[in-house]
Amino acid sequence: MKTTDTIIALASGQGRSAIALLRISGPATGDVVTALSGGLPEPRYAALRRLTDPATGSLLDRGLVLWFPAPASFTGEDMAELQIHGGRAVTANVVNASLTWPGVRLAEPGEFASRAFENGKLDLSAVEGLADLINAETAAQAKQALTQAEGSLRTHASDWRMRLLRAQALAEASIDFSDEDDVAGDAMAQAKGEAAALLEELTGELQKRSGERLRDGFRIVIAGPPNAGKSSLLNAIAARDVAIVSAEAGTTRDLVEVHLDLDGLPVILTDTAGLREGGGEIESEGMRRARSRAAEADLVIWLIDATDPQPDPPSDLEALSPLPVLNKIDQADGPGGSDAIAISAKSGTGLERLLDVLKDRAGEGLEAAGEPPAITRARHRTEIEAAASALGRFIEEDSAAELAAEELRVAGRHIGRLTGYIDVEEILGAIFGEFCIGK
Numbered sequence: 123m124k125t126t127d128t129i130i131a132l133a134s135g136q137g138r139s140a141i142a143l144l145r146i147s148g149p150a151t152g153d154v155v156t157a158l159s160g161g162l163p164e165p166r167y168a169a170l171r172r173l174t175d176p177a178t179g180s181l182l183d184r185g186l187v188l189w190f191p192a193p194a195s196f197t198g199e200d201m202a203e204l205q206i207h208g209g210r211a212v213t214a215n216v217v218n219a220s221l222t223w224p225g226v227r228l229a230e231p232g233e234f235a236s237r238a239f240e241n242g243k244l245d246l247s248a249v250e251g252l253a254d255l256i257n258a259e260t261a262a263q264a265k266q267a268l269t270q271a272e273g274s275l276r277t278h279a280s281d282w283r284m285r286l287l288r289a290q291a292l293a294e295a296s297i298d299f300s301d302e303d304d305v306a307g308d309a310m311a312q313a314k315g316e317a318a319a320l321l322e323e324l325t326g327e328l329q330k331r332s333g334e335r336l337r338d339g340f341r342i343v344i345a346g347p348p349n350a351g352k353s354s355l356l357n358a359i360a361a362r363d364v365a366i367v368s369a370e371a372g373t374t375r376d377l378v379e380v381h382l383d384l385d386g387l388p389v390i391l392t393d394t395a396g397l398r399e400g401g402g403e404i405e406s407e408g409m410r411r412a413r414s415r416a417a418e419a420d421l422v423i424w425l426i427d428a429t430d431p432q433p434d435p436p437s438d439l440e441a442l443s444p445l446p447v448l449n450k451i452d453q454a455d456g457p458g459g460s461d462a463i464a465i466s467a468k469s470g471t472g473l474e475r476l477l478d479v480l481k482d483r484a485g486e487g488l489e490a491a492g493e494p495p496a497i498t499r500a501r502h503r504t505e506i507e508a509a510a511s512a513l514g515r516f517i518e519e520d521s522a523a524e525l526a527a528e529e530l531r532v533a534g535r536h537i538g539r540l541t542g543y544i545d546v547e548e549i550l551g552a553i554f555g556e557f558c559i560g561k
Protein backbone atom coordinates (compact mmCIF):
# COMPACT_ATOMS: atom_id res chain seq x y z
CA MET A 123 0.00 0.00 0.00
CA LYS A 124 1.18 3.46 -0.90
CA THR A 125 1.67 5.70 2.12
CA THR A 126 0.52 9.26 1.57
CA ASP A 127 -0.54 12.14 3.74
CA THR A 128 -4.15 12.50 4.60
CA ILE A 129 -5.44 15.86 3.46
CA ILE A 130 -8.31 18.02 4.71
CA ALA A 131 -9.87 21.13 3.24
CA LEU A 132 -12.93 23.31 3.42
CA ALA A 133 -14.56 22.49 0.06
CA SER A 134 -17.31 25.09 0.40
CA GLY A 135 -16.41 28.78 0.11
CA GLN A 136 -14.37 30.63 2.70
CA GLY A 137 -16.22 32.69 5.27
CA ARG A 138 -19.51 32.41 7.14
CA SER A 139 -22.22 30.25 5.56
CA ALA A 140 -25.19 28.15 6.65
CA ILE A 141 -23.43 24.84 6.02
CA ALA A 142 -19.76 24.11 5.36
CA LEU A 143 -18.38 21.03 3.64
CA LEU A 144 -15.10 19.56 4.87
CA ARG A 145 -13.42 16.99 2.68
CA ILE A 146 -10.87 14.49 3.94
CA SER A 147 -8.86 12.09 1.74
CA GLY A 148 -6.07 9.62 2.44
CA PRO A 149 -5.23 6.55 4.50
CA ALA A 150 -5.93 8.08 7.95
CA THR A 151 -9.42 9.27 6.96
CA GLY A 152 -11.28 6.40 8.64
CA ASP A 153 -9.31 6.88 11.89
CA VAL A 154 -9.86 10.65 11.94
CA VAL A 155 -13.61 10.32 11.38
CA THR A 156 -13.86 7.58 14.01
CA ALA A 157 -11.97 9.76 16.48
CA LEU A 158 -14.22 12.75 15.79
CA SER A 159 -17.60 11.04 15.50
CA GLY A 160 -17.29 7.72 17.30
CA GLY A 161 -17.41 5.43 14.27
CA LEU A 162 -17.88 5.15 10.52
CA PRO A 163 -21.34 5.32 8.95
CA GLU A 164 -22.46 2.94 6.24
CA PRO A 165 -20.48 3.78 3.08
CA ARG A 166 -22.04 6.56 0.95
CA TYR A 167 -24.98 7.18 3.32
CA ALA A 168 -25.22 10.40 5.32
CA ALA A 169 -25.42 9.96 9.09
CA LEU A 170 -26.09 12.63 11.72
CA ARG A 171 -23.31 12.53 14.35
CA ARG A 172 -22.02 14.53 17.31
CA LEU A 173 -18.48 15.67 16.53
CA THR A 174 -16.17 15.96 19.53
CA ASP A 175 -12.55 16.99 19.97
CA PRO A 176 -10.65 13.70 20.49
CA ALA A 177 -8.11 15.44 22.76
CA THR A 178 -10.55 17.14 25.15
CA GLY A 179 -13.88 15.41 24.51
CA SER A 180 -15.61 18.76 24.08
CA LEU A 181 -18.50 19.04 21.64
CA LEU A 182 -17.52 20.78 18.38
CA ASP A 183 -20.73 20.47 16.35
CA ARG A 184 -23.51 18.13 15.28
CA GLY A 185 -23.16 17.38 11.59
CA LEU A 186 -23.65 14.96 8.73
CA VAL A 187 -20.88 12.47 8.05
CA LEU A 188 -20.28 10.64 4.77
CA TRP A 189 -17.78 7.83 4.32
CA PHE A 190 -16.40 6.78 0.91
CA PRO A 191 -14.03 3.84 1.30
CA ALA A 192 -11.34 3.42 -1.42
CA PRO A 193 -11.42 2.96 -4.31
CA ALA A 194 -15.02 4.14 -4.86
CA SER A 195 -14.41 7.80 -4.05
CA PHE A 196 -13.67 11.00 -5.95
CA THR A 197 -9.91 10.67 -5.34
CA GLY A 198 -9.83 6.88 -5.35
CA GLU A 199 -8.52 6.99 -1.76
CA ASP A 200 -10.45 6.57 1.50
CA MET A 201 -12.49 9.77 1.74
CA ALA A 202 -14.99 11.38 4.07
CA GLU A 203 -17.13 14.48 4.09
CA LEU A 204 -18.24 16.40 7.16
CA GLN A 205 -21.22 18.67 6.55
CA ILE A 206 -21.17 21.04 9.50
CA HIS A 207 -22.40 24.46 10.53
CA GLY A 208 -20.65 27.13 8.49
CA GLY A 209 -19.47 29.52 11.18
CA ARG A 210 -15.80 30.47 11.13
CA ALA A 211 -15.16 29.15 14.64
CA VAL A 212 -16.99 25.84 14.08
CA THR A 213 -15.10 25.07 10.85
CA ALA A 214 -11.77 26.14 12.37
CA ASN A 215 -12.36 23.93 15.43
CA VAL A 216 -13.24 20.82 13.42
CA VAL A 217 -10.30 21.36 11.02
CA ASN A 218 -7.89 21.92 13.90
CA ALA A 219 -9.14 18.84 15.77
CA SER A 220 -8.58 16.76 12.59
CA LEU A 221 -5.10 18.20 12.09
CA THR A 222 -3.96 16.88 15.50
CA TRP A 223 -4.20 13.35 14.06
CA PRO A 224 -0.80 12.05 12.84
CA GLY A 225 -0.31 12.28 9.06
CA VAL A 226 -3.14 14.77 8.52
CA ARG A 227 -2.42 18.15 6.94
CA LEU A 228 -4.24 20.89 5.03
CA ALA A 229 -4.66 20.18 1.30
CA GLU A 230 -2.81 22.23 -1.31
CA PRO A 231 -4.98 23.92 -3.99
CA GLY A 232 -6.16 21.32 -6.49
CA GLU A 233 -4.76 18.42 -4.48
CA PHE A 234 -7.99 16.37 -4.40
CA ALA A 235 -8.18 16.59 -8.20
CA SER A 236 -4.49 15.78 -8.61
CA ARG A 237 -4.93 12.67 -6.45
CA ALA A 238 -7.94 11.71 -8.57
CA PHE A 239 -5.66 12.07 -11.63
CA GLU A 240 -2.84 10.02 -10.06
CA ASN A 241 -5.29 7.27 -9.17
CA GLY A 242 -6.73 7.18 -12.69
CA LYS A 243 -10.14 8.58 -11.67
CA LEU A 244 -9.81 11.64 -13.91
CA ASP A 245 -7.62 12.33 -16.92
CA LEU A 246 -5.97 15.71 -17.45
CA SER A 247 -8.68 16.97 -19.82
CA ALA A 248 -11.37 16.15 -17.24
CA VAL A 249 -9.41 17.94 -14.51
CA GLU A 250 -9.22 21.01 -16.76
CA GLY A 251 -12.95 20.72 -17.44
CA LEU A 252 -13.73 20.69 -13.71
CA ALA A 253 -11.50 23.73 -13.14
CA ASP A 254 -13.31 25.55 -15.96
CA LEU A 255 -16.67 24.50 -14.52
CA ILE A 256 -15.83 26.10 -11.19
CA ASN A 257 -14.70 29.28 -12.97
CA ALA A 258 -17.61 29.40 -15.43
CA GLU A 259 -19.57 32.66 -15.29
CA THR A 260 -22.21 32.02 -17.93
CA ALA A 261 -24.44 29.11 -18.94
CA ALA A 262 -22.59 28.51 -22.22
CA GLN A 263 -19.22 28.38 -20.44
CA ALA A 264 -20.58 25.95 -17.84
CA LYS A 265 -21.98 23.69 -20.57
CA GLN A 266 -18.70 23.53 -22.45
CA ALA A 267 -16.73 22.89 -19.25
CA LEU A 268 -19.06 20.09 -18.16
CA THR A 269 -18.87 18.46 -21.60
CA GLN A 270 -15.09 18.43 -21.31
CA ALA A 271 -15.20 17.17 -17.70
CA GLU A 272 -17.46 14.36 -18.90
CA GLY A 273 -14.81 13.25 -21.39
CA SER A 274 -15.40 14.93 -24.77
CA LEU A 275 -11.72 15.71 -25.36
CA ARG A 276 -10.67 12.34 -23.97
CA THR A 277 -12.94 10.62 -26.51
CA HIS A 278 -11.34 12.59 -29.36
CA ALA A 279 -7.84 11.94 -28.04
CA SER A 280 -8.30 8.20 -27.73
CA ASP A 281 -9.81 7.97 -31.21
CA TRP A 282 -6.86 9.96 -32.62
CA ARG A 283 -4.40 7.81 -30.72
CA MET A 284 -5.87 4.55 -32.01
CA ARG A 285 -5.72 5.85 -35.58
CA LEU A 286 -2.10 6.89 -35.08
CA LEU A 287 -1.26 3.46 -33.73
CA ARG A 288 -2.87 1.85 -36.76
CA ALA A 289 -0.77 4.02 -39.06
CA GLN A 290 2.27 3.19 -36.97
CA ALA A 291 1.60 -0.54 -37.21
CA LEU A 292 1.33 -0.21 -40.99
CA ALA A 293 4.54 1.80 -41.20
CA GLU A 294 6.33 -0.78 -39.07
CA ALA A 295 4.98 -3.52 -41.32
CA SER A 296 6.44 -1.77 -44.33
CA ILE A 297 9.84 -1.77 -42.58
CA ASP A 298 9.56 -5.46 -41.73
CA PHE A 299 8.63 -6.38 -45.28
CA SER A 300 11.10 -4.00 -46.89
CA ASP A 301 12.61 -6.90 -48.90
CA GLU A 302 9.23 -7.39 -50.58
CA ASP A 303 8.75 -4.14 -52.44
CA ASP A 304 5.05 -4.53 -53.25
CA VAL A 305 3.98 -5.38 -49.71
CA ALA A 306 6.16 -2.66 -48.20
CA GLY A 307 5.00 0.01 -50.62
CA ASP A 308 1.40 -0.94 -50.09
CA ALA A 309 1.63 -0.81 -46.29
CA MET A 310 3.35 2.56 -46.38
CA ALA A 311 0.74 3.96 -48.77
CA GLN A 312 -2.00 2.80 -46.40
CA ALA A 313 -0.17 4.32 -43.42
CA LYS A 314 0.02 7.64 -45.23
CA GLY A 315 -3.65 7.44 -46.12
CA GLU A 316 -4.56 6.96 -42.45
CA ALA A 317 -2.24 9.81 -41.48
CA ALA A 318 -3.68 12.15 -44.11
CA ALA A 319 -7.24 11.54 -42.91
CA LEU A 320 -6.23 12.22 -39.33
CA LEU A 321 -4.28 15.33 -40.33
CA GLU A 322 -7.38 16.65 -42.05
CA GLU A 323 -9.45 16.16 -38.91
CA LEU A 324 -6.84 17.81 -36.68
CA THR A 325 -6.58 20.74 -39.10
CA GLY A 326 -10.37 21.14 -38.89
CA GLU A 327 -10.19 21.30 -35.09
CA LEU A 328 -7.34 23.82 -35.25
CA GLN A 329 -9.47 26.06 -37.47
CA LYS A 330 -12.21 26.30 -34.82
CA ARG A 331 -11.57 29.11 -32.37
CA SER A 332 -14.91 29.10 -30.59
CA GLY A 333 -13.87 26.76 -27.76
CA GLU A 334 -11.10 29.05 -26.52
CA ARG A 335 -13.24 32.14 -27.11
CA LEU A 336 -16.10 30.72 -25.09
CA ARG A 337 -13.77 29.85 -22.23
CA ASP A 338 -12.10 33.28 -22.25
CA GLY A 339 -15.08 35.42 -23.25
CA PHE A 340 -15.86 37.22 -26.55
CA ARG A 341 -13.84 40.45 -26.54
CA ILE A 342 -15.53 43.62 -27.75
CA VAL A 343 -13.58 46.90 -27.77
CA ILE A 344 -15.22 50.33 -28.00
CA ALA A 345 -12.96 52.66 -29.97
CA GLY A 346 -13.54 56.07 -31.49
CA PRO A 347 -12.53 59.71 -31.39
CA PRO A 348 -12.40 61.55 -28.03
CA ASN A 349 -15.74 62.61 -26.55
CA ALA A 350 -17.82 60.38 -28.84
CA GLY A 351 -19.45 58.84 -25.77
CA LYS A 352 -17.47 55.58 -25.49
CA SER A 353 -17.43 55.59 -21.70
CA SER A 354 -21.11 56.54 -21.64
CA LEU A 355 -21.87 53.54 -23.86
CA LEU A 356 -19.87 51.18 -21.64
CA ASN A 357 -21.76 52.42 -18.59
CA ALA A 358 -25.11 52.12 -20.38
CA ILE A 359 -24.47 48.52 -21.45
CA ALA A 360 -23.03 47.50 -18.08
CA ALA A 361 -25.92 49.33 -16.35
CA ARG A 362 -23.40 50.61 -13.81
CA ASP A 363 -21.25 53.67 -13.40
CA VAL A 364 -17.94 51.99 -14.29
CA ALA A 365 -16.00 54.56 -16.34
CA ILE A 366 -15.64 58.31 -15.78
CA VAL A 367 -17.71 60.39 -18.23
CA SER A 368 -17.04 64.08 -18.83
CA ALA A 369 -17.52 66.76 -21.50
CA GLU A 370 -13.74 67.13 -21.65
CA ALA A 371 -12.08 65.33 -24.57
CA GLY A 372 -9.39 62.87 -23.46
CA THR A 373 -11.06 61.73 -20.22
CA THR A 374 -10.35 58.02 -20.53
CA ARG A 375 -6.70 57.01 -20.67
CA ASP A 376 -6.57 53.46 -19.35
CA LEU A 377 -8.52 50.45 -20.55
CA VAL A 378 -11.76 49.94 -18.60
CA GLU A 379 -13.13 46.42 -18.75
CA VAL A 380 -16.48 44.89 -17.78
CA HIS A 381 -17.61 41.25 -17.90
CA LEU A 382 -21.10 40.77 -19.29
CA ASP A 383 -23.48 37.85 -19.61
CA LEU A 384 -25.39 38.40 -22.86
CA ASP A 385 -28.09 35.70 -22.84
CA GLY A 386 -25.64 33.16 -21.42
CA LEU A 387 -22.73 34.23 -23.61
CA PRO A 388 -19.64 35.63 -21.87
CA VAL A 389 -18.54 39.00 -23.26
CA ILE A 390 -15.66 41.21 -22.14
CA LEU A 391 -16.40 44.81 -23.12
CA THR A 392 -13.52 47.31 -23.03
CA ASP A 393 -13.68 51.11 -23.12
CA THR A 394 -10.58 52.84 -24.48
CA ALA A 395 -8.95 56.24 -24.80
CA GLY A 396 -10.27 58.38 -27.68
CA LEU A 397 -8.07 58.28 -30.79
CA ARG A 398 -6.85 61.56 -32.28
CA GLU A 399 -3.70 63.15 -33.70
CA GLY A 400 -1.23 64.51 -31.19
CA GLY A 401 -1.89 64.29 -27.47
CA GLY A 402 0.47 64.36 -24.50
CA GLU A 403 2.54 61.53 -23.10
CA ILE A 404 -0.22 59.94 -21.00
CA GLU A 405 -2.86 60.29 -23.68
CA SER A 406 -0.49 58.82 -26.30
CA GLU A 407 0.13 55.80 -24.09
CA GLY A 408 -3.64 55.47 -23.67
CA MET A 409 -4.10 55.52 -27.45
CA ARG A 410 -1.34 52.93 -27.90
CA ARG A 411 -3.15 50.64 -25.44
CA ALA A 412 -6.47 51.26 -27.19
CA ARG A 413 -5.04 50.24 -30.57
CA SER A 414 -3.32 47.15 -29.30
CA ARG A 415 -6.42 45.96 -27.41
CA ALA A 416 -8.54 46.61 -30.50
CA ALA A 417 -6.13 44.53 -32.60
CA GLU A 418 -6.70 41.54 -30.25
CA ALA A 419 -10.47 41.97 -30.07
CA ASP A 420 -13.09 39.68 -31.59
CA LEU A 421 -15.16 42.76 -32.49
CA VAL A 422 -14.38 46.49 -32.54
CA ILE A 423 -17.12 49.09 -32.23
CA TRP A 424 -16.19 52.37 -33.96
CA LEU A 425 -18.26 54.95 -32.11
CA ILE A 426 -18.71 58.42 -33.52
CA ASP A 427 -20.57 61.54 -32.45
CA ALA A 428 -23.53 62.31 -34.73
CA THR A 429 -23.42 66.02 -33.81
CA ASP A 430 -19.83 66.44 -34.82
CA PRO A 431 -18.37 65.61 -38.26
CA GLN A 432 -15.65 63.13 -37.45
CA PRO A 433 -12.85 61.27 -39.17
CA ASP A 434 -12.97 57.69 -40.44
CA PRO A 435 -11.14 55.15 -38.31
CA PRO A 436 -7.35 55.13 -38.74
CA SER A 437 -6.19 52.49 -41.22
CA ASP A 438 -5.06 49.96 -38.58
CA LEU A 439 -8.58 49.98 -37.11
CA GLU A 440 -10.29 50.09 -40.50
CA ALA A 441 -8.45 46.85 -41.28
CA LEU A 442 -10.31 45.20 -38.38
CA SER A 443 -13.70 45.87 -40.08
CA PRO A 444 -15.17 47.71 -37.11
CA LEU A 445 -18.91 47.91 -36.47
CA PRO A 446 -19.88 51.57 -37.05
CA VAL A 447 -22.13 53.08 -34.36
CA LEU A 448 -23.45 56.64 -34.34
CA ASN A 449 -23.98 58.14 -30.88
CA LYS A 450 -25.85 61.20 -29.54
CA ILE A 451 -28.73 60.90 -32.02
CA ASP A 452 -30.86 62.61 -29.35
CA GLN A 453 -29.08 65.83 -30.42
CA ALA A 454 -28.51 65.16 -34.11
CA ASP A 455 -30.92 66.65 -36.63
CA GLY A 456 -32.07 64.17 -39.23
CA PRO A 457 -30.69 60.74 -40.07
CA GLY A 458 -26.93 60.36 -40.22
CA GLY A 459 -27.13 59.07 -43.77
CA SER A 460 -24.87 56.11 -43.08
CA ASP A 461 -25.45 52.43 -42.40
CA ALA A 462 -24.23 52.88 -38.84
CA ILE A 463 -26.43 51.79 -35.94
CA ALA A 464 -27.80 54.99 -34.39
CA ILE A 465 -27.97 55.21 -30.60
CA SER A 466 -28.05 57.59 -27.72
CA ALA A 467 -25.93 56.36 -24.81
CA LYS A 468 -27.58 59.08 -22.77
CA SER A 469 -31.29 58.43 -23.40
CA GLY A 470 -30.97 54.74 -24.25
CA THR A 471 -32.44 55.05 -27.76
CA GLY A 472 -31.17 52.30 -30.07
CA LEU A 473 -29.36 50.41 -27.30
CA GLU A 474 -31.67 47.39 -27.60
CA ARG A 475 -30.87 47.12 -31.29
CA LEU A 476 -27.15 47.48 -30.69
CA LEU A 477 -27.29 44.80 -27.98
CA ASP A 478 -29.10 42.46 -30.40
CA VAL A 479 -26.34 42.95 -32.94
CA LEU A 480 -23.67 42.35 -30.28
CA LYS A 481 -25.45 39.16 -29.14
CA ASP A 482 -25.60 37.92 -32.73
CA ARG A 483 -21.94 38.62 -33.30
CA ALA A 484 -20.93 37.01 -29.99
CA GLY A 485 -23.12 34.01 -30.82
CA GLU A 486 -21.45 33.62 -34.22
CA GLY A 487 -18.02 33.80 -32.59
CA LEU A 488 -18.77 31.50 -29.66
CA GLU A 489 -21.11 28.88 -30.98
CA ALA A 490 -19.36 26.61 -33.43
CA ALA A 491 -21.37 25.31 -36.34
CA GLY A 492 -21.46 21.52 -36.38
CA GLU A 493 -19.63 19.44 -33.79
CA PRO A 494 -18.55 21.20 -30.57
CA PRO A 495 -14.85 22.09 -30.68
CA ALA A 496 -12.28 19.78 -29.10
CA ILE A 497 -9.91 22.65 -28.28
CA THR A 498 -10.88 24.87 -25.34
CA ARG A 499 -7.49 26.23 -24.26
CA ALA A 500 -4.05 27.13 -25.62
CA ARG A 501 -2.50 23.95 -24.21
CA HIS A 502 -4.71 21.80 -26.44
CA ARG A 503 -3.91 23.93 -29.47
CA THR A 504 -0.16 23.63 -28.86
CA GLU A 505 -0.28 19.83 -28.58
CA ILE A 506 -2.58 19.35 -31.57
CA GLU A 507 -0.47 21.73 -33.69
CA ALA A 508 2.64 19.74 -32.80
CA ALA A 509 0.89 16.47 -33.63
CA ALA A 510 -0.35 17.88 -36.94
CA SER A 511 3.10 19.04 -38.01
CA ALA A 512 4.60 15.64 -37.15
CA LEU A 513 1.86 14.02 -39.27
CA GLY A 514 2.65 16.44 -42.09
CA ARG A 515 6.32 15.46 -41.96
CA PHE A 516 5.39 11.76 -41.97
CA ILE A 517 3.28 12.20 -45.08
CA GLU A 518 5.98 14.22 -46.89
CA GLU A 519 8.85 11.92 -45.88
CA ASP A 520 9.73 9.57 -48.72
CA SER A 521 13.18 8.38 -47.71
CA ALA A 522 13.72 5.96 -44.85
CA ALA A 523 10.60 4.31 -43.46
CA GLU A 524 12.22 4.19 -40.00
CA LEU A 525 12.56 7.98 -39.90
CA ALA A 526 9.03 8.48 -41.13
CA ALA A 527 7.61 6.12 -38.51
CA GLU A 528 9.33 8.12 -35.76
CA GLU A 529 7.17 11.12 -36.71
CA LEU A 530 4.08 9.07 -35.91
CA ARG A 531 5.46 8.37 -32.45
CA VAL A 532 6.05 12.11 -31.97
CA ALA A 533 2.45 12.82 -32.98
CA GLY A 534 1.23 10.13 -30.56
CA ARG A 535 3.14 11.63 -27.66
CA HIS A 536 1.53 15.04 -28.25
CA ILE A 537 -1.96 13.56 -28.48
CA GLY A 538 -1.20 11.55 -25.33
CA ARG A 539 -0.44 14.75 -23.47
CA LEU A 540 -4.01 15.96 -23.98
CA THR A 541 -5.16 13.42 -21.43
CA GLY A 542 -1.85 12.98 -19.63
CA TYR A 543 -1.73 9.30 -20.50
CA ILE A 544 1.47 8.97 -22.50
CA ASP A 545 1.90 5.22 -22.38
CA VAL A 546 1.79 5.05 -26.20
CA GLU A 547 4.67 2.58 -26.45
CA GLU A 548 2.93 0.20 -24.07
CA ILE A 549 -0.27 0.17 -26.11
CA LEU A 550 1.78 -0.27 -29.27
CA GLY A 551 3.28 -3.42 -27.78
CA ALA A 552 -0.19 -4.79 -27.14
CA ILE A 553 -1.34 -3.99 -30.65
CA PHE A 554 1.70 -5.62 -32.19
CA GLY A 555 1.10 -8.72 -30.12
CA GLU A 556 -2.50 -8.88 -31.18
CA PHE A 557 -1.92 -8.32 -34.89
CA CYS A 558 1.13 -10.57 -35.07
CA ILE A 559 2.74 -8.15 -37.49
CA GLY A 560 6.18 -9.13 -38.70
CA LYS A 561 7.49 -12.49 -37.77
Ligand SMILES: Nc1nc2c(c(=O)[nH]1)N(C=O)[C@@H](CNc1ccc(C(=O)N[C@@H](CCC(=O)O)C(=O)O)cc1)CN2
Pocket residue numbers: 190193194195196203243
Ligand atom coordinates in the same frame (compact mmCIF):
# COMPACT_ATOMS: atom_id res chain seq x y z
N1 LIG B 1 -21.03 16.45 -1.45
C1 LIG B 1 -20.42 16.45 -2.61
N2 LIG B 1 -21.03 16.92 -3.70
C2 LIG B 1 -20.38 16.94 -4.89
C3 LIG B 1 -19.05 16.44 -5.02
C4 LIG B 1 -18.44 15.94 -3.85
O1 LIG B 1 -17.27 15.50 -3.87
N3 LIG B 1 -19.14 15.95 -2.68
N4 LIG B 1 -18.42 16.47 -6.27
C5 LIG B 1 -17.07 16.47 -6.44
O2 LIG B 1 -16.51 16.67 -7.50
C6 LIG B 1 -19.25 16.59 -7.47
C7 LIG B 1 -19.81 15.24 -7.80
N5 LIG B 1 -18.77 14.41 -8.32
C8 LIG B 1 -18.38 13.20 -7.77
C9 LIG B 1 -17.59 12.38 -8.57
C10 LIG B 1 -17.27 11.12 -8.11
C11 LIG B 1 -17.67 10.70 -6.86
C12 LIG B 1 -17.39 9.30 -6.41
O3 LIG B 1 -17.64 8.94 -5.28
N6 LIG B 1 -16.90 8.45 -7.30
C13 LIG B 1 -16.67 7.04 -7.05
C14 LIG B 1 -17.97 6.26 -7.06
C15 LIG B 1 -18.74 6.39 -8.32
C16 LIG B 1 -20.17 5.81 -8.25
O4 LIG B 1 -20.64 5.37 -7.24
O5 LIG B 1 -20.80 5.84 -9.34
C17 LIG B 1 -15.71 6.51 -8.08
O6 LIG B 1 -15.47 7.17 -9.07
O7 LIG B 1 -15.23 5.40 -7.88
C18 LIG B 1 -18.39 11.55 -6.06
C19 LIG B 1 -18.75 12.80 -6.50
C20 LIG B 1 -20.31 17.62 -7.24
N7 LIG B 1 -21.03 17.42 -5.98
Ligand SMILES: Nc1nc2c(ncn2[C@@H]2O[C@H](COP(=O)(O)OP(=O)(O)OP(=O)(O)O)[C@@H](O)[C@H]2O)c(=O)[nH]1
Pocket residue numbers: 347348349350351352353354355366367368369370371372373374375394395396397449450451452453465466467468469
Ligand atom coordinates in the same frame (compact mmCIF):
# COMPACT_ATOMS: atom_id res chain seq x y z
N1 LIG C 1 -26.50 64.37 -25.81
C1 LIG C 1 -25.74 63.31 -25.61
N2 LIG C 1 -24.60 63.43 -24.95
C2 LIG C 1 -23.86 62.34 -24.75
C3 LIG C 1 -24.28 61.07 -25.20
N3 LIG C 1 -23.32 60.17 -24.87
C4 LIG C 1 -22.36 60.84 -24.22
N4 LIG C 1 -22.67 62.14 -24.15
C5 LIG C 1 -21.87 63.21 -23.55
O1 LIG C 1 -20.66 63.33 -24.28
C6 LIG C 1 -19.61 63.70 -23.41
C7 LIG C 1 -18.47 62.71 -23.56
O2 LIG C 1 -18.88 61.44 -23.09
P1 LIG C 1 -17.86 60.30 -22.70
O3 LIG C 1 -18.65 59.07 -22.49
O4 LIG C 1 -16.97 60.74 -21.61
O5 LIG C 1 -17.03 60.21 -24.06
P2 LIG C 1 -15.74 59.35 -24.38
O6 LIG C 1 -15.84 58.92 -25.79
O7 LIG C 1 -15.57 58.30 -23.36
O8 LIG C 1 -14.59 60.41 -24.26
P3 LIG C 1 -13.01 60.22 -24.00
O9 LIG C 1 -12.86 59.25 -22.86
O10 LIG C 1 -12.56 61.57 -23.66
O11 LIG C 1 -12.44 59.73 -25.27
C8 LIG C 1 -20.19 63.72 -22.00
O12 LIG C 1 -20.50 65.04 -21.68
C9 LIG C 1 -21.44 62.88 -22.13
O13 LIG C 1 -22.43 63.22 -21.20
C10 LIG C 1 -25.52 60.97 -25.89
O14 LIG C 1 -25.97 59.90 -26.32
N5 LIG C 1 -26.20 62.13 -26.06
Ligand SMILES: [Mg+2]
Pocket residue numbers: 352353354365366367373374393394396
Ligand atom coordinates in the same frame (compact mmCIF):
# COMPACT_ATOMS: atom_id res chain seq x y z
MG1 LIG D 1 -14.06 57.88 -22.09
